[in-house]
Amino acid sequence: MLIYLRVLKESFNFAINALRNNKLRTFLSLLGVTIGIFSIIAVLAAVDSLEREIKGSLSSLDNSTIIIMRFSFGPSEIPSWKRQQFPDVSYDEYQYLKRNLPGLEAVSYTLNVPQESIKYEETTVTGVGIGAVTQEYYDIEALELAEGRFFNESEAVSGSQVIIIGHEIAQNLFGESDPMGKQLRLYGQKFSVIGVLKKEGANFLGNSKDGAVLVPVNVVRRIFGDNNKSTFPQIIIKPEADVDNAEFIAVLTQQLRNYRGLKPEEVSNFFVNQLQGFADFVDNITGQLNFIGLIISGFSLLVGGFGIANIMFVSVKERTNLIGIQKSLGAKNKFILFQFLFEAVILAVIGGLVGLFLVWLISMGASQFTGEFEFVLSPWNMFLGTAVSAIIGLISGIIPAISASKLDPVEAIRTGM
Secondary structure (H helix, E strand, O other): OHHHHHHHHHHHHHHHHHHHHOHHHHHHHHHHHHHHHHHHHHHHHHHHHHHHHHHHHOOOOOOOOEEEEOOOOOOOOOOHHHHOOOOOOOHHHHHHHHHHOOOEEEEEEEEEEEEEEEEEOOEEEEEEEEEEEOOOHHHHOOOOEEEEOOOOHHHHHHOOOEEEEOHHHHHHHHOOOOOOOOEEEEOOEEEEEEEEEOOOOOOOOOOOHHHEEEEEHHHHHHHHOOOOOOOEEEEEEEEOOOOOHHHHHHHHHHHHHHHHOOOOOOOOOOEEEEHHHHHHHHHHHHHHHHHHHHHHHHHHHHHHHHHHHHHHHHHHHHOHHHHHHHHHOOOOHHHHHHHHHHHHHHHHHHHHHHHHHHHHHHHHHHHHHHOOOOOOOOHHHHHHHHHHHHHHHHHHHHHHHHHHHOOOHHHHHHHHO
16 A cells, blocks of 8 residues: 555656646646536536526425416427417416315415506605415415515405515615505505515526515406406416325316316317426436537547647656666566556646636636626536546556556666666
8 A cells, every 4th residue: 555655656746847847848738638627617517506596496386386377388299379379277267276176285376467666655666576376375485474474365365455575675665664564555556564575585587586575366356357468377286295296287187177178189278387397307408508518528628638648658758767767676567557647647637626726716706797696616516527637637648657667677778878
């Protein structure tokens, strides 16, 4: 074991000497490894960060959550012109499913409506996202309140003019004052504040509730009507934890088909979207991005590998005399082989660490610049970058190391004189 540690130490010294004595040559040779590792890890870090942001934006919803609407999350075999004719889901269908669907933990009817202005006394906030929901939405989304309460079933059904406001709305309208019980004006009507949501912070998809408000869905239905194209109805369903999802979706689909009076040969004129399917779709996209990035980066690593091999062949030539002396003093072929292999690996790892450092610098700068989007260089990606560098060094150094280990000591000493 000690002999290998000594070989490693000597190889490290040789590598550092190569960097010190032949700065330009070594720099140009290691540049390929640096660019290759930089490219690979930058792509992986960017894709990982993107995936984390997207999934983080959906983290409040369970993957088993189902969203019924007239649009599909992913590609569909149904022609676009036919999908455009699908009717919106209705409040009556929500009530029907709530009464009749087995294995149901919670179901909510929601309307996404255009942004509005909201006013308190002389202060107005524009561009406020309005979420019109039933009371079950609180449990499905796992919402957290900083103060107050969510509206109950009686308020939701009757369309009481109560409102839950996001953290940012509360700050903009009331500052440090207590918003509870205050009267806001929305749609030209007065709404009483009964709750304030906990601060979420911005996310990649831009659907933070900090700048939004929630009101009972029947208030908005009363104002907009049920056939207004500016609203976007959805039925959000959360199955019970122990329910078989495939069976649950089959029963749900059949019940809604029966309610709509669809014949067996007719296609369903609605889409049952599952968040797990969307998560799988995101995984598929990020996997493809990673694969493309790896292919592109592979060319840089190939160039880097040739650069390392070039350094090692030159190093073998320059140290031919030393190799001969080592062999004449009893150094075995294995000792010489490992000496040059370790040196190649160390050089490649140095190039890779420079690439990782550059990724770290850019990720820090990018996170500061974008603000809402955080680029993260994970420990796994750092380990991967270092491991790939070492493998490139090992592969690139194997032929020069073998040629060095097979040198005849007498010929080596004579050649080097």
